[in-house]
Amino acid sequence: MPVWQSIYEELKSDTFEIISVAQDTGGEEAAGGIFDDANVTYTSIIDVNHHISSLYNLLNVPSGVWIDETGKIARINEGTYAKTHFDGAWGTDDYVPIVRDWVANGEDSQYVWDSEKVRENIFQRTPEAEKAQPAFRLGTYYFTNGNDEKAEQYWTLAQELDPDSWNYLRQDLQYEDGGSAGPEWSERRERIEGAGGTYYAPLDIEQDN
Amino acid sequence: MKSSKSIGLVLGSLLFTGLFSGLVNAQSAVVLYNERVVEIDQTLPDATELWVTPEDLTRINDFVLKPQGACLAELCIPILQDRDSDMFVTRANQGWLNFSGLADKLQQASMTDYNDGIWSFGTMPLERQSFFRAGEAPDFELPDRDGNIVKLSDFRGKKVLLLTWASW
Numbered sequence: 001m002p003v004w005q006s007i008y009e010e011l012k013s014d015t016f017e018i019i020s021v022a023q024d025t026g027g028e029e030a031a032g033g034i035f036d037d038a039n040v041t042y043t044s045i046i047d048v049n050h051h052i053s054s055l056y057n058l059l060n061v062p063s064g065v066w067i068d069e070t071g072k073i074a075r076i077n078e079g080t081y082a083k084t085h086f087d088g089a090w091g092t093d094d095y096v097p098i099v100r101d102w103v104a105n106g107e108d109s110q111y112v113w114d115s116e117k118v119r120e121n122i123f124q125r126t127p128e129a130e131k132a133q134p135a136f137r138l139g140t141y142y143f144t145n146g147n148d149e150k151a152e153q154y155w156t157l158a159q160e161l162d163p164d165s166w167n168y169l170r171q172d173l174q175y176e177d178g179g180s181a182g183p184e185w186s187e188r189r190e191r192i193e194g195a196g197g198t199y200y201a202p203l204d205i206e207q208d209n
Numbered sequence: 210m211k212s213s214k215s216i217g218l219v220l221g222s223l224l225f226t227g228l229f230s231g232l233v234n235a236q237s238a239v240v241l242y243n244e245r246v247v248e249i250d251q252t253l254p255d256a257t258e259l260w261v262t263p264e265d266l267t268r269i270n271d272f273v274l275k276p277q278g279a280c281l282a283e284l285c286i287p288i289l290q291d292r293d294s295d296m297f298v299t300r301a302n303q304g305w306l307n308f309s310g311l312a313d314k315l316q317q318a319s320m321t322d323y324n325d326g327i328w329s330f331g332t333m334p335l336e337r338q339s340f341f342r343a344g345e346a347p348d349f350e351l352p353d354r355d356g357n358i359v360k361l362s363d364f365r366g367k368k369v370l371l372l373t374w375a376s377w
Binding site (some may be wrong): 001014015016017018019020021022023024026028030031032034035040043044045046047049051052053054055056060062063064065066067068069070071073076080099102103106113115118119122127130131132134135137138141150154157167170171172173174179180 | 238343352369
Protein backbone atom coordinates (compact mmCIF):
# COMPACT_ATOMS: atom_id res chain seq x y z
CA MET A 1 0.00 0.00 0.00
CA PRO A 2 2.77 2.51 0.72
CA VAL A 3 4.21 1.54 -2.66
CA TRP A 4 0.96 2.33 -4.45
CA GLN A 5 0.89 5.70 -2.67
CA SER A 6 4.36 6.59 -4.00
CA ILE A 7 3.35 5.45 -7.49
CA TYR A 8 0.24 7.57 -7.20
CA GLU A 9 2.27 10.60 -6.24
CA GLU A 10 4.39 10.02 -9.32
CA LEU A 11 1.52 9.47 -11.77
CA LYS A 12 -1.49 11.35 -10.42
CA SER A 13 -2.91 14.01 -12.70
CA ASP A 14 -6.18 15.42 -13.98
CA THR A 15 -6.37 12.37 -16.21
CA PHE A 16 -5.33 9.53 -13.89
CA GLU A 17 -6.81 8.20 -10.67
CA ILE A 18 -6.37 5.13 -8.50
CA ILE A 19 -9.48 3.69 -6.88
CA SER A 20 -8.46 1.20 -4.23
CA VAL A 21 -11.18 -1.05 -2.88
CA ALA A 22 -10.70 -3.19 0.23
CA GLN A 23 -12.79 -6.38 0.12
CA ASP A 24 -13.33 -6.41 3.85
CA THR A 25 -16.43 -7.49 5.73
CA GLY A 26 -14.83 -6.10 8.88
CA GLY A 27 -15.14 -2.59 7.47
CA GLU A 28 -13.20 0.39 8.75
CA GLU A 29 -11.99 -1.54 11.77
CA ALA A 30 -10.34 -4.18 9.58
CA ALA A 31 -8.99 -2.14 6.67
CA GLY A 32 -8.99 1.52 7.74
CA GLY A 33 -5.70 1.41 9.59
CA ILE A 34 -3.88 0.00 6.58
CA PHE A 35 -5.05 2.91 4.43
CA ASP A 36 -4.11 5.33 7.23
CA ASP A 37 -0.64 3.90 7.79
CA ALA A 38 0.16 4.43 4.12
CA ASN A 39 -1.18 8.03 4.21
CA VAL A 40 -3.25 7.18 1.17
CA THR A 41 -4.51 10.14 -0.86
CA TYR A 42 -6.06 8.23 -3.76
CA THR A 43 -9.70 7.20 -3.74
CA SER A 44 -10.20 4.65 -0.95
CA ILE A 45 -13.22 2.43 -0.48
CA ILE A 46 -13.96 -0.30 2.04
CA ASP A 47 -16.35 -2.64 0.29
CA VAL A 48 -17.87 -4.84 3.00
CA ASN A 49 -20.05 -6.78 0.57
CA HIS A 50 -17.25 -7.52 -1.94
CA HIS A 51 -19.41 -5.75 -4.51
CA ILE A 52 -16.52 -4.87 -6.83
CA SER A 53 -15.19 -8.44 -7.03
CA SER A 54 -18.70 -9.60 -7.81
CA LEU A 55 -19.35 -6.90 -10.41
CA TYR A 56 -16.05 -7.43 -12.27
CA ASN A 57 -15.88 -11.21 -11.74
CA LEU A 58 -12.63 -11.03 -9.77
CA LEU A 59 -11.76 -14.12 -7.76
CA ASN A 60 -8.91 -13.08 -5.53
CA VAL A 61 -7.08 -10.10 -4.11
CA PRO A 62 -5.15 -8.17 -5.10
CA SER A 63 -6.64 -7.76 -8.56
CA GLY A 64 -6.36 -4.91 -11.04
CA VAL A 65 -8.55 -3.42 -13.76
CA TRP A 66 -7.58 -0.65 -16.18
CA ILE A 67 -10.45 1.61 -17.25
CA ASP A 68 -9.82 4.20 -19.95
CA GLU A 69 -11.16 7.74 -20.31
CA THR A 70 -14.29 6.52 -22.06
CA GLY A 71 -15.13 3.85 -19.48
CA LYS A 72 -13.80 0.95 -21.53
CA ILE A 73 -11.71 -1.72 -19.88
CA ALA A 74 -8.12 -1.93 -21.12
CA ARG A 75 -6.94 -4.80 -18.91
CA ILE A 76 -8.77 -6.92 -16.35
CA ASN A 77 -8.53 -9.81 -13.92
CA GLU A 78 -4.84 -9.80 -13.13
CA GLY A 79 -3.22 -10.66 -9.84
CA THR A 80 -1.42 -7.40 -9.30
CA TYR A 81 1.12 -6.20 -6.81
CA ALA A 82 3.06 -2.94 -6.73
CA LYS A 83 6.32 -4.81 -6.16
CA THR A 84 7.79 -8.08 -4.98
CA HIS A 85 7.59 -8.71 -1.26
CA PHE A 86 9.88 -10.70 1.06
CA ASP A 87 12.53 -11.55 -1.51
CA GLY A 88 10.03 -12.74 -4.07
CA ALA A 89 7.75 -14.70 -1.74
CA TRP A 90 4.95 -13.00 -3.61
CA GLY A 91 4.29 -10.01 -5.79
CA THR A 92 5.89 -8.74 -8.98
CA ASP A 93 7.98 -5.84 -10.18
CA ASP A 94 6.54 -6.16 -13.67
CA TYR A 95 3.17 -4.50 -13.18
CA VAL A 96 4.03 -0.92 -12.22
CA PRO A 97 6.14 -0.30 -15.37
CA ILE A 98 3.22 -1.23 -17.59
CA VAL A 99 0.91 1.04 -15.60
CA ARG A 100 3.42 3.86 -16.20
CA ASP A 101 3.46 3.07 -19.90
CA TRP A 102 -0.35 3.15 -20.05
CA VAL A 103 -0.58 6.44 -18.19
CA ALA A 104 2.02 7.97 -20.56
CA ASN A 105 0.79 6.52 -23.84
CA GLY A 106 -2.89 5.79 -23.34
CA GLU A 107 -4.47 3.66 -26.04
CA ASP A 108 -1.15 3.58 -27.92
CA SER A 109 0.45 1.67 -25.04
CA GLN A 110 1.45 -1.83 -26.15
CA TYR A 111 -0.06 -3.08 -22.89
CA VAL A 112 -3.60 -1.99 -23.71
CA TRP A 113 -5.70 -4.96 -24.76
CA ASP A 114 -8.16 -4.83 -27.64
CA SER A 115 -11.79 -5.49 -26.76
CA GLU A 116 -11.51 -9.08 -27.96
CA LYS A 117 -8.76 -9.81 -25.45
CA VAL A 118 -10.64 -7.95 -22.72
CA ARG A 119 -13.71 -10.10 -23.36
CA GLU A 120 -11.62 -13.26 -23.26
CA ASN A 121 -10.12 -12.27 -19.92
CA ILE A 122 -13.39 -11.56 -18.15
CA PHE A 123 -13.97 -14.55 -15.91
CA GLN A 124 -17.25 -16.30 -16.73
CA ARG A 125 -19.48 -17.34 -13.86
CA THR A 126 -22.19 -19.98 -13.99
CA PRO A 127 -25.77 -18.90 -13.14
CA GLU A 128 -25.37 -20.88 -9.92
CA ALA A 129 -22.20 -18.99 -9.04
CA GLU A 130 -24.09 -15.72 -9.60
CA LYS A 131 -26.21 -16.67 -6.59
CA ALA A 132 -23.10 -16.62 -4.41
CA GLN A 133 -23.08 -12.82 -4.19
CA PRO A 134 -26.60 -12.44 -2.76
CA ALA A 135 -25.79 -15.34 -0.40
CA PHE A 136 -22.56 -13.69 0.73
CA ARG A 137 -24.40 -10.37 1.08
CA LEU A 138 -26.99 -12.08 3.28
CA GLY A 139 -24.24 -13.61 5.42
CA THR A 140 -22.59 -10.22 5.81
CA TYR A 141 -25.90 -8.72 6.91
CA TYR A 142 -26.15 -11.35 9.64
CA PHE A 143 -22.49 -10.87 10.57
CA THR A 144 -23.03 -7.12 10.92
CA ASN A 145 -26.04 -7.77 13.13
CA GLY A 146 -24.19 -10.19 15.40
CA ASN A 147 -25.78 -13.44 14.21
CA ASP A 148 -22.60 -15.44 13.59
CA GLU A 149 -24.41 -18.71 13.12
CA LYS A 150 -26.47 -17.50 10.17
CA ALA A 151 -23.50 -15.54 8.83
CA GLU A 152 -21.53 -18.77 8.70
CA GLN A 153 -24.44 -20.59 7.07
CA TYR A 154 -24.70 -18.15 4.17
CA TRP A 155 -20.97 -17.54 3.78
CA THR A 156 -20.49 -21.30 3.49
CA LEU A 157 -23.28 -21.45 0.95
CA ALA A 158 -21.58 -18.68 -1.07
CA GLN A 159 -18.39 -20.73 -1.18
CA GLU A 160 -20.30 -23.79 -2.35
CA LEU A 161 -22.12 -21.83 -5.04
CA ASP A 162 -18.95 -20.15 -6.31
CA PRO A 163 -16.03 -22.47 -5.53
CA ASP A 164 -13.74 -20.44 -7.85
CA SER A 165 -13.80 -17.44 -5.52
CA TRP A 166 -10.86 -17.19 -3.14
CA ASN A 167 -12.35 -14.04 -1.66
CA TYR A 168 -15.40 -15.75 -0.18
CA LEU A 169 -13.27 -18.56 1.24
CA ARG A 170 -10.53 -16.44 2.73
CA GLN A 171 -12.85 -13.77 4.12
CA ASP A 172 -14.71 -16.51 5.98
CA LEU A 173 -11.55 -18.31 7.17
CA GLN A 174 -10.39 -15.07 8.75
CA TYR A 175 -12.99 -15.63 11.43
CA GLU A 176 -12.02 -19.25 12.04
CA ASP A 177 -9.11 -21.06 13.65
CA GLY A 178 -6.15 -21.05 11.30
CA GLY A 179 -7.06 -17.77 9.65
CA SER A 180 -7.22 -16.72 6.02
CA ALA A 181 -3.86 -18.28 5.13
CA GLY A 182 -4.00 -21.30 7.43
CA PRO A 183 -4.14 -25.05 6.81
CA GLU A 184 -7.47 -25.07 4.99
CA TRP A 185 -6.31 -22.36 2.62
CA SER A 186 -2.94 -24.07 2.02
CA GLU A 187 -4.58 -27.39 1.37
CA ARG A 188 -6.98 -25.92 -1.15
CA ARG A 189 -4.32 -23.84 -2.85
CA GLU A 190 -2.07 -26.88 -3.28
CA ARG A 191 -4.96 -28.91 -4.62
CA ILE A 192 -5.90 -26.25 -7.20
CA GLU A 193 -2.35 -25.57 -8.29
CA GLY A 194 -1.60 -29.30 -8.39
CA ALA A 195 -4.45 -29.65 -10.86
CA GLY A 196 -2.95 -26.95 -13.09
CA GLY A 197 -5.14 -24.13 -11.78
CA THR A 198 -3.96 -20.75 -10.60
CA TYR A 199 -4.27 -19.02 -7.28
CA TYR A 200 -3.73 -15.54 -8.61
CA ALA A 201 -5.20 -14.58 -11.94
CA PRO A 202 -2.29 -14.83 -14.40
CA LEU A 203 -0.19 -11.78 -15.21
CA ASP A 204 1.06 -12.36 -18.74
CA ILE A 205 2.85 -9.15 -19.51
CA GLU A 206 5.57 -10.57 -21.75
CA GLN A 207 2.95 -11.96 -24.09
CA ASP A 208 1.60 -8.53 -24.98
CA ASN A 209 2.61 -6.90 -28.21
CA MET B 210 -44.31 -19.31 -8.78
CA LYS B 211 -47.95 -18.95 -9.76
CA SER B 212 -48.03 -22.60 -10.75
CA SER B 213 -46.60 -23.73 -7.42
CA LYS B 214 -49.39 -21.85 -5.69
CA SER B 215 -52.11 -23.47 -7.74
CA ILE B 216 -50.55 -26.90 -7.21
CA GLY B 217 -49.88 -26.61 -3.49
CA LEU B 218 -53.18 -27.74 -2.06
CA VAL B 219 -53.16 -26.74 1.56
CA LEU B 220 -50.59 -23.97 1.61
CA GLY B 221 -51.73 -22.65 -1.76
CA SER B 222 -55.37 -22.38 -0.80
CA LEU B 223 -54.46 -20.79 2.51
CA LEU B 224 -52.41 -18.21 0.67
CA PHE B 225 -55.15 -17.51 -1.80
CA THR B 226 -57.66 -17.23 1.00
CA GLY B 227 -55.36 -14.79 2.72
CA LEU B 228 -54.77 -12.73 -0.40
CA PHE B 229 -58.35 -12.65 -1.60
CA SER B 230 -60.15 -12.21 1.68
CA GLY B 231 -58.88 -8.67 1.87
CA LEU B 232 -57.23 -9.36 5.20
CA VAL B 233 -53.82 -7.78 5.16
CA ASN B 234 -51.65 -9.17 7.88
CA ALA B 235 -48.72 -6.92 8.44
CA GLN B 236 -45.52 -8.80 7.78
CA SER B 237 -42.21 -7.03 7.73
CA ALA B 238 -39.20 -7.79 5.56
CA VAL B 239 -35.66 -6.60 5.01
CA VAL B 240 -34.36 -6.23 1.47
CA LEU B 241 -30.65 -6.15 0.66
CA TYR B 242 -30.14 -4.53 -2.71
CA ASN B 243 -26.69 -3.35 -3.80
CA GLU B 244 -25.52 -1.32 -0.82
CA ARG B 245 -29.03 -0.66 0.43
CA VAL B 246 -30.63 -2.24 3.47
CA VAL B 247 -34.32 -1.46 3.03
CA GLU B 248 -36.68 -2.21 5.89
CA ILE B 249 -40.21 -2.90 4.71
CA ASP B 250 -42.90 -2.47 7.35
CA GLN B 251 -45.62 -4.27 5.45
CA THR B 252 -45.69 -7.00 2.86
CA LEU B 253 -48.45 -9.41 1.90
CA PRO B 254 -48.20 -12.79 3.62
CA ASP B 255 -46.74 -15.18 1.08
CA ALA B 256 -44.39 -18.11 1.63
CA THR B 257 -42.43 -17.68 -1.57
CA GLU B 258 -42.90 -14.17 -3.00
CA LEU B 259 -42.13 -10.68 -1.76
CA TRP B 260 -45.05 -8.29 -2.26
CA VAL B 261 -44.34 -4.59 -1.78
CA THR B 262 -46.16 -1.31 -2.28
CA PRO B 263 -45.13 0.90 -5.22
CA GLU B 264 -43.48 3.27 -2.71
CA ASP B 265 -41.33 0.47 -1.31
CA LEU B 266 -40.46 -0.68 -4.83
CA THR B 267 -38.81 2.67 -5.42
CA ARG B 268 -37.07 2.58 -2.04
CA ILE B 269 -35.54 -0.77 -2.94
CA ASN B 270 -34.32 -0.34 -6.51
CA ASP B 271 -35.40 3.11 -7.83
CA PHE B 272 -37.96 1.54 -10.17
CA VAL B 273 -41.21 3.53 -10.43
CA LEU B 274 -44.57 1.89 -10.99
CA LYS B 275 -46.21 3.61 -13.97
CA PRO B 276 -49.36 2.66 -15.90
CA GLN B 277 -47.18 0.81 -18.43
CA GLY B 278 -45.25 -1.13 -15.79
CA ALA B 279 -42.26 -1.01 -13.43
CA CYS B 280 -39.79 1.42 -14.97
CA LEU B 281 -36.22 2.56 -14.47
CA ALA B 282 -35.26 5.29 -16.94
CA GLU B 283 -36.05 3.88 -20.41
CA LEU B 284 -36.45 0.33 -19.14
CA CYS B 285 -40.04 -0.74 -18.43
CA ILE B 286 -41.21 -4.19 -17.38
CA PRO B 287 -44.91 -4.37 -18.34
CA ILE B 288 -47.20 -5.00 -15.37
CA LEU B 289 -50.98 -5.09 -15.70
CA GLN B 290 -52.63 -3.24 -12.84
CA ASP B 291 -56.32 -3.24 -13.81
CA ARG B 292 -56.79 -6.75 -12.45
CA ASP B 293 -55.05 -9.13 -10.11
CA SER B 294 -52.26 -11.27 -11.50
CA ASP B 295 -49.20 -13.10 -10.26
CA MET B 296 -47.34 -9.76 -10.53
CA PHE B 297 -49.81 -7.29 -9.09
CA VAL B 298 -52.80 -7.39 -6.74
CA THR B 299 -55.04 -4.76 -5.20
CA ARG B 300 -56.18 -5.14 -1.59
CA ALA B 301 -58.27 -2.49 0.18
CA ASN B 302 -57.35 0.07 -2.49
CA GLN B 303 -53.66 -0.62 -1.96
CA GLY B 304 -51.68 -1.95 -4.89
CA TRP B 305 -49.04 -4.60 -4.23
CA LEU B 306 -46.28 -5.54 -6.62
CA ASN B 307 -44.57 -8.92 -6.69
CA PHE B 308 -41.00 -7.73 -6.21
CA SER B 309 -39.40 -11.18 -6.32
CA GLY B 310 -41.35 -11.84 -9.53
CA LEU B 311 -39.95 -8.62 -10.99
CA ALA B 312 -36.43 -9.71 -10.01
CA ASP B 313 -37.09 -13.03 -11.76
CA LYS B 314 -38.14 -11.21 -14.92
CA LEU B 315 -34.92 -9.19 -14.71
CA GLN B 316 -33.03 -12.48 -14.19
CA GLN B 317 -31.48 -11.28 -10.97
CA ALA B 318 -29.86 -13.88 -8.72
CA SER B 319 -31.32 -13.86 -5.22
CA MET B 320 -31.06 -15.54 -1.85
CA THR B 321 -33.71 -15.44 0.85
CA ASP B 322 -33.87 -16.38 4.49
CA TYR B 323 -37.60 -17.08 4.62
CA ASN B 324 -37.65 -17.60 8.38
CA ASP B 325 -36.35 -14.11 9.05
CA GLY B 326 -37.88 -12.45 5.99
CA ILE B 327 -34.56 -11.21 4.63
CA TRP B 328 -34.25 -10.97 0.86
CA SER B 329 -30.94 -10.44 -0.90
CA PHE B 330 -30.74 -9.62 -4.61
CA GLY B 331 -27.82 -9.59 -7.04
CA THR B 332 -27.22 -7.03 -9.77
CA MET B 333 -29.39 -6.95 -12.88
CA PRO B 334 -27.72 -8.83 -15.75
CA LEU B 335 -28.85 -5.91 -17.95
CA GLU B 336 -26.36 -3.71 -16.10
CA ARG B 337 -23.51 -5.92 -17.26
CA GLN B 338 -24.50 -6.67 -20.86
CA SER B 339 -22.02 -4.17 -22.28
CA PHE B 340 -19.37 -5.48 -19.88
CA PHE B 341 -19.50 -9.00 -21.30
CA ARG B 342 -20.16 -7.95 -24.88
CA ALA B 343 -17.93 -4.92 -25.29
CA GLY B 344 -15.66 -4.73 -22.26
CA GLU B 345 -17.31 -1.62 -20.84
CA ALA B 346 -16.62 -1.11 -17.14
CA PRO B 347 -19.76 -1.75 -15.08
CA ASP B 348 -20.67 1.40 -13.17
CA PHE B 349 -20.80 1.33 -9.39
CA GLU B 350 -21.62 3.63 -6.50
CA LEU B 351 -19.90 2.96 -3.21
CA PRO B 352 -19.15 5.25 -0.28
CA ASP B 353 -15.52 6.18 0.27
CA ARG B 354 -14.05 6.25 3.78
CA ASP B 355 -15.44 9.74 4.36
CA GLY B 356 -18.91 8.66 3.31
CA ASN B 357 -18.82 10.44 -0.05
CA ILE B 358 -20.31 8.43 -2.88
CA VAL B 359 -17.76 7.31 -5.44
CA LYS B 360 -19.41 6.75 -8.80
CA LEU B 361 -17.16 5.28 -11.46
CA SER B 362 -18.86 7.11 -14.33
CA ASP B 363 -17.93 10.42 -12.67
CA PHE B 364 -14.33 9.60 -13.63
CA ARG B 365 -14.98 9.79 -17.40
CA GLY B 366 -12.08 11.66 -19.00
CA LYS B 367 -9.62 10.01 -16.62
CA LYS B 368 -7.82 6.72 -16.70
CA VAL B 369 -8.75 4.71 -13.62
CA LEU B 370 -6.61 1.99 -12.09
CA LEU B 371 -9.12 -0.02 -10.07
CA LEU B 372 -7.39 -2.16 -7.45
CA THR B 373 -8.85 -4.63 -5.00
CA TRP B 374 -7.09 -5.83 -1.86
CA ALA B 375 -8.01 -7.08 1.60
CA SER B 376 -6.69 -6.99 5.15
CA TRP B 377 -7.16 -10.71 5.66
